[in-house]
Amino acid sequence: MATDKIVLRGLTKQFEVKDRTITAVKAVDLSIREGEFVCIVGPSGCGKTTLLRILAGLETATAGEIQIMRNDPSKPLNSMVFQEQSIFPWMSVRKNIGFGLKCRGVNRRTIAEVVDRYLSMIGLQKFGEAYPHQLSGGMKQRVSVARAFANDPEILLMDEPFAALDEQNKIMLQEELLKIWEGSRKTVIFITHSIDEALILADRVIIMTSHPGTFKASIEVDLPRPRRIAELRSDSRFNELFTYLWSILREEVRKAKVSEGLTFRDEDEHDDHSRTLGDESKLVL
């Protein structure tokens, strides 16, 4: 029953900035199964957000093909949790969480029930009527996660949703996310910088290369479910996978650093590494 939910072929995205072209995503081939939980990791600036925005329909690809299967017309196809602050300052927490439902014309009583459920899930029952300026950064981020969950889409697109959270809240929400996912088996694409987090959550971790981002490796995470976050870190298989992932990723992070140093002189010249290879040894990771 492992049908493909999302198929990307040769997906490329270029931005025209003034007189030059930035390739954010380059020839990505990827297929994601129905109900699969995929984590994407890659160095900063490698095009993860761009990829997600294309999937969310907020950006159009320059080249390539996207196929997304739609199963349930009564549900929204995808809902995104944005990397940056994105809850509406002019709406109360409740209104923010219920935004997607309201847009779809769901009746008021149902919205109130759903909002209540997710308010308590993110531990902000007392703040339902508060406005975002009265919340801390982490609380705002929890609201934006609740907004996506409440919308109950077929595909959840999450762009480093827990990066700004403290450790306790992070673990709590990771557990909630796993619970929701195990209950509903939505397709989830989850971007993170944390290898830990990727291994805790994912069925499969996809590693992207440094700028311009393309597909580098895909690693199946064969840890049994349901997973207990507290116990995972001492699991030997977990640590094996961690070491393996890091060995792949570290090379890309190093490349990203080198090309950042290069951009002042010759931009986007990736064949020109030889000249700076001597500098590379000086870089500390």
Next chain:
Amino acid sequence: MAERNSAVRDATGDNLISRARTEGATDEGGLAFRKQKRSRWSMGGHSNAVLGFLSPVVILVLWEIAVPLGLLDGRFFPPPHAIAGTFWKMVKSGQLFSDVYVSLYRIILGFLAGAIPGLIIGLSMGLFKPVRWLLRPIISATYPIPKLALMPLIILMFGFGETQKVITIALGTFFMVLINTMAGVLNLDKIYLDVAKNYGASRRDFYLRVALPGALPLIFTGLELGMGMALLLIVAAEMTGAVEGIGYRIWAAQAVFKTKEMFVAFILISLLGYIFAEALSTIQRKVIPWKSQ
């Protein structure tokens, strides 16, 4: 819990400041802290209010003394007590109220006739690029023409009646509201439009749940400026073809050198300006509870 909810809802009420202070350092700490900050501000505002009250009083006293001393020409600057006398006379005769009533009617009608289209067109131009491209040249070209320069044309088109006055005021208000509303929408972080799109907002949702509330702070700036314009233009509009109104009173007083009546009219205009500004900022506090100040 109900009490906490209400504390959040009317966070501007002063009585809540003390309550927030006494409330323990539970998870509400963040809220309490923000309220304390606000209370410090309002204490500063208190002493400022005293200072603000002092300066006009001093000026009035100096004025009253300066006229008999011959430092100020009483023909142009009648002493405050004489102006007060005329004010009272106009109250008793009822002339003052009918002037205010007539002008108020024109101002409000003109204000609404300008602000509502300004708001709708401003939102549309802010939200939709094609609309912006289509209308921006026309707006940029017509906005700088002084509305006073257009008055003779308006009079030719509509005669000396009410329509001419309402349209003059509407024009002034229209541009102020339109330009500020558009700026308010364009200033919105693009991410909010992305969220709206991703969460399936309809065109109506874009207007009513995103652009309008998001642009409200600048819309109110536009309304305030538009109100100022309306007060400015009412005087000009009532210069001709009027038999009553605050503006008319100024011109009529000039013709027969009744400077005291003129000053009464000045006071009325300034009073109207003050009341409008207060009313707008009260409404603003009600409809923009999400602004931190």
